[in-house]
Amino acid sequence: MEYWMCECGKKVSANSTVCPYCRTDKPGVATKIQSVSDGARVVVTDFDMPFLSMVGFIMKWALASIPALIGLFVLFAVFGAAIKALLPL
Numbered sequence: 001m002e003y004w005m006c007e008c009g010k011k012v013s014a015n016s017t018v019c020p021y022c023r024t025d026k027p028g029v030a031t032k033i034q035s036v037s038d039g040a041r042v043v044v045t046d047f048d049m050p051f052l053s054m055v056g057f058i059m060k061w062a063l064a065s066i067p068a069l070i071g072l073f074v075l076f077a078v079f080g081a082a083i084k085a086l087l088p089l
């Protein structure tokens with residue numbers, strides 16, 4: 001059985017990414033997310049990502065923004081046409 005040492009001093013199973021005693025994240029986990037007990041709200045407190053992984057992530061994000069922009073363009077065009085039809089200018 002493998003363990004990792006939590007900063008609170010307890011041994012935690014290697015399978016779990018969060019210390020069951022103090023809810024601290026396992027060191028080296030890509031994102032540190034503090035979830036409030038009900039799980040509905042998530043607060044990101046830190047973001048630790050290797051440089052190349054970050055580059056890939058931002059490239060993916062930029063590419064994903066293209067269909068998002070097209071969707072917004074169509075939405076605004078439809079909305080604008082509706083307003084133009086309703087207003088007698």
Ligand SMILES: [Zn+2]
Nearest residue numbers: 006008019022
């Ligand atoms: Zn702990």
